Amino acid sequence: MRTMAFLQVPAVLLILFAVAKTAAEQVVHTDVAIIGGGASGAHAAFRLQEDFGKSVVLIEKQSILGGHVDTYFDQQTGRIHDYGVQVYFPYEDALDFFARLNLTLLPNPPRAANVARFVEFSTGKELADFRPLDSQRGTEAVRKFLALATDKGYDKMTQPGYWNLPPGDSIPEDLLLPIGELAKKYSIEPMLAAMYPSTGGGVGSRGDFNNVMTLTLMKSFPVAWIRAFLNDIEKFHVEGGNQRLFDTIAKRLGDSVFYDAVVTAAQRNETGAYLTVEKRNGQKTIVVAKKLLLAVQPTLENLAPFDLNQQERSLFSKAKYGRSHTGIISHSKLPNATTLRNMPAAAVQNPASPFLNTPFVLSISHYGGTSKLYSVGASGSDYGAFNEEEAQATVRSALEKMSEAGTLPNLEGEPLRVVAWSDHEVGGLGVSAGDMRDGKRSTWFTGGGVAADFTPILWKFNDDLLPRMVEKM
Ligand SMILES: Cc1cc2nc3c(=O)[nH]c(=O)nc-3n(C[C@H](O)[C@H](O)[C@H](O)COP(=O)(O)OP(=O)(O)OC[C@H]3O[C@@H](n4cnc5c(N)ncnc54)[C@H](O)[C@@H]3O)c2cc1C
Ligand SMILES: *[C@@H]1O[C@H](CO)[C@@H](O)[C@H](O)[C@H]1NC(C)=O
Numbered sequence: 001m002r003t004m005a006f007l008q009v010p011a012v013l014l015i016l017f018a019v020a021k022t023a024a025e026q027v028v029h030t031d032v033a034i035i036g037g038g039a040s041g042a043h044a045a046f047r048l049q050e051d052f053g054k055s056v057v058l059i060e061k062q063s064i065l066g067g068h069v070d071t072y073f074d075q076q077t078g079r080i081h082d083y084g085v086q087v088y089f090p091y092e093d094a095l096d097f098f099a100r101l102n103l104t105l106l107p108n109p110p111r112a113a114n115v116a117r118f119v120e121f122s123t124g125k126e127l128a129d130f131r132p133l134d135s136q137r138g139t140e141a142v143r144k145f146l147a148l149a150t151d152k153g154y155d156k157m158t159q160p161g162y163w164n165l166p167p168g169d170s171i172p173e174d175l176l177l178p179i180g181e182l183a184k185k186y187s188i189e190p191m192l193a194a195m196y197p198s199t200g201g202g203v204g205s206r207g208d209f210n211n212v213m214t215l216t217l218m219k220s221f222p223v224a225w226i227r228a229f230l231n232d233i234e235k236f237h238v239e240g241g242n243q244r245l246f247d248t249i250a251k252r253l254g255d256s257v258f259y260d261a262v263v264t265a266a267q268r269n270e271t272g273a274y275l276t277v278e279k280r281n282g283q284k285t286i287v288v289a290k291k292l293l294l295a296v297q298p299t300l301e302n303l304a305p306f307d308l309n310q311q312e313r314s315l316f317s318k319a320k321y322g323r324s325h326t327g328i329i330s331h332s333k334l335p336n337a338t339t340l341r342n343m344p345a346a347a348v349q350n351p352a353s354p355f356l357n358t359p360f361v362l363s364i365s366h367y368g369g370t371s372k373l374y375s376v377g378a379s380g381s382d383y384g385a386f387n388e389e390e391a392q393a394t395v396r397s398a399l400e401k402m403s404e405a406g407t408l409p410n411l412e413g414e415p416l417r418v419v420a421w422s423d424h425e426v427g428g429l430g431v432s433a434g435d436m437r438d439g440k441r442s443t444w445f446t447g448g449g450v451a452a453d454f455t456p457i458l459w460k461f462n463d464d465l466l467p468r469m470v471e472k473m
């Protein structure tokens with residue numbers, strides 16, 4: 001069971017007790033070593049230290065905490081743009097955490113009142129005949145899905161983690177259906193087009209959004225999020241920008257955070273975890289921890305240093321993730337007060353199917369008013385490829401095509417200005433219905449936990465997990 005949970009959960013726990021080993025490197029003993037300082041890892045580190053009186057070492061490969069959070073301050077307009085994680089919504093009492101950190105949450109203002117223009121970015125052609133699916137129909141279909149999920153208890157089975165999912169063959173068949181089939185079964189097909197943009201364009205679905213298993217979709221489109229999506233509950237951001245959340249946690253954790261650091265080797269056994277931690281500058285530290293909490297995506301690459309056994313290795317290689325990027329760009333030929341939304345030409349005939357082939361730029365959207373800035377998101381299929389350079393090249397190519405096709409004016413050789421950029425690396429829907437059915441199904445599910453991938457839900461997942469973890473210390 002534990003091993004299976006380890007498989008799926010973004011924040012994963014391994015129960016181990018440490019025996020120190022002398023080495024030439026500096027040796028640090030700690031109660032819990034946490035790998036990854038995003039929403040899950042930073043929250044867990046803070047709570048373990050403040051609420052459970054545990055010593056922690058938080059190992060983060062970047063130079064700041066925060067993971068998918070990215071905040072940019074626009075000097076020209078004085079506006080703050082969160083261009084990674086943008087919204088926090090109420091889920092149980094999760095948002096109380098902000099008050100503990102003395103941070104103020106403000107309601108998110110309505111999105112800039114942009115005009116939408118639909119353009120096939122791969123050809124640059126504007127789809128003048130495209131009529132988007134009536135947004136009312138999309139919303140109604142999503143609302144029906146919400147009713148279905150809550151009536152049948154799928155929300156409780158999947159939130160905050162998948163702890164309460166029935167074992168193996170008792171998993172409701174609906175959850176194992178590709179969402180395309182589920183939508184057909186309940187005549188709620190318009191929900192797919194409505195959900196698509198909020199999943200970053202089905203990151204990880206490899207252009208095959210319809211084939212994402214419902215259970216997997218509910219990780220990126222969980223029931224708690226649907227309420228916020230439908231505006232049944234309010235959405236918030238941190239006053240001063242969402243990065244302040246993590247800067248506040250960082251201050252409180254002080255030297256317990258190892259920045260620019262990764263684990264390069266590890267030994268795990270029943271008594272502890274013995275980690276070699278290497279900083280970007282080459283400095284090595286041995287961290288001896290009673291327990292290890294993994295708060296990174298469970299890819300083979302991330303887990304390689306943790307001496308996986310054969311079973312773990314084969315299970316981890318199952319998941320297929322995508323890679324996404326978000327950024328802020330500027331170019332004087334981009335239109336004001338406009339969102340350029342990438343739409344395949346085939347969607348003119350079938351607006352219920354706005355799904356794009358990877359890699360793609362989902363949209364380019366003006367920040368409104370006198371801003372010279374545009375937000376942009378791009379997705380690729382394979383997390384091993386589609387790096388920052390390729391993602392930006394995809395944006396550049398879209399602009400050039402649009403200019404050639406007359407959708408945008410002549411660019412006059414003006415280069416695209418990348419004002420801020422964030423590689424969100426591994427993420428997304430990842431696993432097709434076929435993969436999940438393939439042999440390892442009960443293993444995948446009986447272990448329990450895939451946490452729904454939204455910050456407030458991840459925090460409640462931690463609130464469940466941490467007491468179990470310290471109880472055994
Ligand atoms: C573009 C985008 C927008 C989103 N918007 C929202 C939103 O508006 N609201 C919302 O609630 N959720 C949003 N999400 C979902 C988001 O994934 C979760 O809210 C949350 O940030 C995930 O936290 P995490 O700790 O699981 O992972 P992450 O935030 O990814 O944190 C993982 C951390 O581990 C570090 N790391 C990775 N590998 C290693 C390694 N090998 N060693 C050491 N450190 C490592 C990373 O640098 C990162 O800091 C968004 C996601 C994306 C990609
Ligand atoms: C929040 O403010 C209170 C009162 O000033 C202070 O005691 C507490 O340490 C602050 N919390 C954090 C996390 O900074």
Ligand SMILES: *[C@@H]1O[C@H](CO)[C@@H](O)[C@H](O)[C@H]1NC(C)=O
Pocket residue numbers: 019020021267268269270271272274
């Ligand atoms: C666990 O691993 C540590 C570090 O490698 C080692 O010193 C210790 O002897 C091991 N304990 C057991 C019970 O194998």
Ligand SMILES: *[C@@H]1O[C@H](CO)[C@@H](O)[C@H](O)[C@H]1NC(C)=O
Pocket residue numbers: 332333334335336369370371
């Ligand atoms: C956008 O508006 C600004 C004024 O806010 C103007 O200077 C600029 O030329 C406009 N850009 C385009 C492409 O129309």
